[in-house]
Structures are given as structure tokens and as C-alpha cells.
Amino acid sequence: MRTREQVLKDLQTRFKDDIVDLLDKSPKRVYMEIKPEAIVRIGSYIFKDLEARFNIASGVDARSHIEILYHFSLEYINLLISLRVKLDREKPSIDSLANSFKAVNWVEREMSELLGIEFKGHPEMKRLLLPEEWPEGVYPLRADYEEWDKNAIRDRGV
Amino acid sequence: MSFAVNALLKSPWVFHLSTGSCNNCDIEILDCLTPRYDIERFGMLLVGSIKHADVLLVTGSCNRKSAGRLKTLYEQAPQPCVVVAIGECSLSRGLFIHSYNCPVPLDKIIPVSVYIPGCPPKPEAIIGGVVKLIQKVKGT
Numbered sequence: 001m002r003t004r005e006q007v008l009k010d011l012q013t014r015f016k017d018d019i020v021d022l023l024d025k026s027p028k029r030v031y032m033e034i035k036p037e038a039i040v041r042i043g044s045y046i047f048k049d050l051e052a053r054f055n056i057a058s059g060v061d062a063r064s065h066i067e068i069l070y071h072f073s074l075e076y077i078n079l080l081i082s083l084r085v086k087l088d089r090e091k092p093s094i095d096s097l098a099n100s101f102k103a104v105n106w107v108e109r110e111m112s113e114l115l116g117i118e119f120k121g122h123p124e125m126k127r128l129l130l131p132e133e134w135p136e137g138v139y140p141l142r143a144d145y146e147e148w149d150k151n152a153i154r155d156r157g158v
Numbered sequence: 159m160s161f162a163v164n165a166l167l168k169s170p171w172v173f174h175l176s177t178g179s180c181n182n183c184d185i186e187i188l189d190c191l192t193p194r195y196d197i198e199r200f201g202m203l204l205v206g207s208i209k210h211a212d213v214l215l216v217t218g219s220c221n222r223k224s225a226g227r228l229k230t231l232y233e234q235a236p237q238p239c240v241v242v243a244i245g246e247c248s249l250s251r252g253l254f255i256h257s258y259n260c261p262v263p264l265d266k267i268i269p270v271s272v273y274i275p276g277c278p279p280k281p282e283a284i285i286g287g288v289v290k291l292i293q294k295v296k297g298t
Contacts, residue, residue, distance in 0.1 A: 131222040133222070134222070140258040152261035154256060156255065
């Protein structure tokens with residue numbers, strides 16, 4: 001059975017050119033900032049070879065950049081690895097992980113419509129949550145989102 | 159008051175629709191059916207289809223997708239059908255008034271007869287609201 005130190009050392013030696021920063025936050029939590037072009041290599045290695053469980057991915061508009069966190073849990077050593085990817089805010093674009101494992105399919109579709117991140121090579125990129133009449137190119141979870149619907153009522157009527 | 163309305167008021171059957179609520183109002187509606195409150199003793203029955211219902215209970219702040227489905231349900235309801243808005247979200251959208259996905263309140267989509275405020279309203283408040291509705295329709 002692999003230990004926590006062996007897993008982290010293995011990752012650091014195997015992907016030493018792709019890892020930008022490694023933050024050892026607590027015994028249960030490691031944040032690993034990686035280069036965006038290495039996400040398919042590292043993500044599928046952690047999922048397939050290290051036999052991690054893919055929990056969820058979360059997208060954040062941090063105003064200076066857009067970042068995605070892919071959370072993987074390694075239950076045999078009780079460790080949560082979060083892969084952090086920083087993307088350019090003007091044109092955020094990254095390779096899709098959906099061809100490596102299926103669980104990431106819907107969350108990438110959700111991040112694509114709510115934050116406007118382009119996932120290259122995604123097998124079925126279409127809307128998941130937003131309605132049909134929602135305009136193209138308007139992303140509601142961006143920090144600079146503005147109301148586009150002229151018929152919306154934003155007072156309580158009293 | 160017509161004969162049909164008089165007959166329906168003896169035993170109003172209710173249909174419950176959640177248009178994107180946090181499920182807390184829905185739990186309070188289900189509490190009304192438990193032996194402690196037991197609204198079935200007033201003849202009210204929770205039915206599984208809008209086509210059997212006389213009263214439509216709506217919870218939740220209508221979002222863009224559920225507004226269309228709400229309209230469809232209201233059109234399918236046998237007339238006369240009265241609408242009861244339960245909870246702060248369906249009254250004025252509550253916390254979600256500035257949400258990108260909740261553009262208009264419920265009473266701008268379909269006509270609403272009774273408003274029951276609260277987050278969530280107590281089962282007593284829901285029963286009281288429906289009783290007031292019956293009195294209002296009867297005209298007493």
C-alpha cells in the first residue's frame with residue numbers, strides 16, 4: 001500500500017516540469033497548481049494509476065484570472081488532492097478531461113455555460129442548466145455579469 | 159356560488175408543485191398530512207396529478223425553466239382552480255430576488271389567490287391559509 005509521502009513524491013518527480021506550486025495545507029489536504037496544458041496527463045494519472053475518486057470540479061472567477069479546481073480523493077491514505085489551474089480571463093480555454101473519465105462530463109458543461117470556459121475536445125458540449133432563451137456569450141457567474149433581461153422585476157412591489 | 163364550486167369546497171383536493179424551492183416548505187406541506195395535523199379530516203387530499211386537483215400549492219422562487227412548466231400545469235388544471243403561494247420564495251422570491259435565474263415573481267406568471275408567508279410557514283399557517291381560502295370563495 002502506498003503512503004502519503006510516496007504518492008506526493010511520485011507526483012513531484014513524475015510531473016516536475018508541470019507542477020507550478022504545491023501547497024501542503026494539512027494532513028488531509030494538498031493543493032497542487034499545475035500548468036493548464038498538463039491537465040489531461042496529471043488528471044488521468046491520478047484517476048487511473050493512483051486509483052483516486054473524482055469528487056467534483058469547481059470554477060471560480062477570481063477577477064485577475066479564472067481558476068478551476070479538480071478535487072480528487074485518495075481514500076486509502078485519506079488525502080484530498082485539489083488540482084488548481086489558472087486560466088486567462090479574456091479567453092479561458094483548457095483541454096477536456098471528459099474523454100479520460102466520464103464523471104467530469106456534466107461539470108465541464110456547467111462551467112462552460114456559467115463561466116464561459118472553453119473545453120477543447122469535449123464529446124457533447126451543449127447547455128446543461130440554462131434555458132433556451134438565454135443569450136450566447138452571457139455568463140451569469142462572471143464577476144462582471146450585468147442584467148440583460150429587460151422584463152425582469154427586481155423590487156418587491158411594496 | 160355555483161353548484162360545482164359548492165361541491166368542491168366540501169373536499170378540496172390539492173396538488174403540490176415545487177418550482178425550485180429548498181424543500182423546506184415542501185416538508186412543511188408533508189407535515190400537514192401527518193397524523194399530528196391530518197388535513198385529510200377536512201377532506202383535503204394531496205393528489206398526484208394536476209388533472210385531479212382543485213387547489214394548486216406552489217412553493218419556491220420560479221426560475222426561468224420552471225416558469226414554463228408552471229404555466230403548462232395551470233392550463234391543464236380543471237377550472238375552477240385556485241392557486242396558493244406558500245413561503246417567502248414564491249411570494250416575492252425572498253433571498254433570490256436578484257438572482258439571474260428568477261426574473262419575475264409567481265403572481266406575475268399565474269393569478270394567485272392566497273399568500274402564506276413564512277420561511278418556511280408552519281403547518282398551522284398552511285392549514286389556516288387554506289381555510290381562509292375556502293371562506294373567501296364561499297363569501298362568508
